Amino acid sequence: MELRQLRYFVTVAEELHFGKAAERLDIVQPAVSQQVARLERELGLRLFDRSSRRVALTGDGERMLREARAVLAAADRATTVAGELAAGQAGVFRIGTSPGLRDRLERGLAVLRSSSPGIEIKLSSRPPAEQLQALRSGELDVAFIRGAVTSRSLRAIPLWDEPLSVLVPAEYRSGGELKLIDLAELPLRLPPRSDDAALHATIHAACRTAGFDPVPGRPIDSLDDAIVEMTNGSPAWTVLYGAGCKAPEGALWMGPLTPALTVPGHLIVAADRSPLCLDALTQAFS
Incomplete structure (x- = not known):
């Protein structure tokens, strides 16, 4: 057809x-x-x-x-948005990205490339606050950010709900399900708040709902390093997007919490971007 x-x-x-x-x-x-x-x-x-x-x-x-x-x-x-993108910066489409979005980006960019094969893609991974500033200055065309975004100069279009998985010492997964309250006495390690405010807000709100404030652990600069530390005498728990993580079998367990937690994901663009362009971007990256 x-x-x-x-x-x-x-x-x-x-x-x-x-x-x-x-x-x-x-x-x-x-x-x-x-x-x-x-x-x-x-x-x-x-x-x-x-x-x-x-x-x-x-x-x-x-x-x-x-x-x-x-x-x-x-x-x-799709043809219209590809034309709009190709008209700016010699056909360079500049995207602000976050960790764990590879599949979504590849699907969406394939749709755009089918309409404009010559378009050049430039990806930029940086903390959410820096992405928002780059959008305001025109340094980025769009950005994909998890969590709520409030700004008069920007528009946030909800695209997906990101599931969260917990990574814990294996002995904490002794029953049929794992609840937050089971982790109340274990240090919580997350990336710095400035790097992922949405994750911090979601986890701390869920812990308060469960009836406790998490024990603060050292911030995670490198997930691989944190996994090594967690399996060698520094027990802690952390939360990751999706379900993709390589951890030593038997030492750590990764899976969903009960009840499940998610973080909303948004496509962020300048508030004055044309509705036609927004429709095409939303369809491409949903």
């Missing part, structure tokens, strides 16, 4: 006449008929009732018309 076939189908559905559709598309009528027939064969559906006097949509055709219009609108939006 090709976008061209969908465009031909939508045009015929709007005109209910193959000849008028061909005129509107500025191509010959046989080409329209052939592509619509090919689309019907590929879908295994009859989209039109045809006779010598009239052309009418079938029930399947009416349903497909809605879907085809949605697909074409998304393609047009």
